[in-house]
């Protein structure tokens with residue numbers, strides 16, 4: 445069976461993790477700090493804070509923003525549940541907006557959804573394609589007069605915050621720049637299936653105006669990721685340094701040095717090895733499917749944006765979920781693993797009583813048509829050919 449998205453684990457990954465295992469320090473420490481520094485250099489972000497997942501990274505940042513009951517946060521209806529779950533955890537209301545044909549949030553829908561309660565927008569660089577950042581910034585400027593802050597940091601912001609769910613998009617480009625500095629915060633995921641993995645992990649790139657002290661914000665996030673403890677475990681090991689305070693009942697979502705060691709190996713080879721390989725696979729799929737009338741290829745780049753090639757999502761020419769499911773069954777029967785990204789939020793039990801899929805026609809259409817194909821560093825040319833053949837045979841059987 446051709447797998448869907450296995451991680452690239454080689455001797456370099458094993459050596460790096462082994463070195464940390466032998467070092468006597470395996471939780472948050474020097475490797476995590478080094479990974480944060482190198483991520484900031486790669487992404488151009490003002491500062492980076494790493495934790496145990498994109499989900500907890502987004503949630504921590506929203507907590508720092510003081511988002512809570514009564515606040516609204518705009519999210520796409522077409523995304524993974526984490527984007528909206530973090531808003532729910534804070535007692536705020538996710539306001540869902542439809543997407544464009546390219547799977548990214550529709551700026552016009554965002555503009556229409558802003559109210560006096562809107563405190564943040566969480567767009568998603570879905571599949572790795574950056575959202576329309578400039579258009580979202582214009583909306584935030586246009587709607588400034590509606591904004592009514594109710595926390596200290598919201599007051600300092602003086603406008604809606606742009607907190608990008610960049611789980612898929614490390615290494616993607618917007619206007620020729622690698623993503624990391626295009627929003628107030630851009631939160632990457634280093635989950636096992638992601639382009640750059642630490643097994644589990646997340647990185648918040650934050651870019652705040654001069655009115656904020658980035659080191660203070662970093663300390664706030666770091667402290668709250670460790671129960672609100674005023675010293676981390678490494679600092680406490682220094683002679684006579686055992687005593688600490690807890691400044692607020694915090695959370696526990698720190699990144700470990702084992703994870704960061706893996707991340708450092710992944711980051712070193714990301715630009716020159718991982719991304720070009722992913723791009724080559726995506727372009728080979730584009731070539732093959734561009735001549736197939738039943739398969740619509742995804743948008744990978746336009747004049748402003750270039751994907752990170754995280755997910756390769758084709759759309760089958762049908763308006764009937766059953767046909768898409770039948771195509772999947774037949775592809776899998778040919779020993780090729782595929783996936784669907786995503787079942788839209790309004791169709792999930794956690795959200796279906798408050799949101800209707802009929803309000804999000806593009807989301808509904810894309811979901812009925814979408815199939816994600818294998819894309820990963822170790823996919824061989826012959827396996828790539830097998831995937832293409834399995835997709836084409838299966839699609840032809842079902843649609844002709």
Ligand SMILES: Cc1ncc(COP(=O)(O)O)c(C=O)c1O
Pocket residue numbers: 496497498499500523524526527568609611612632633634635645646
């Ligand atoms: C769009 C999106 N957002 C958020 C997440 C959550 O990432 P993590 O598993 O690092 O919390 C994922 C994970 O798949 C995702 O696809």
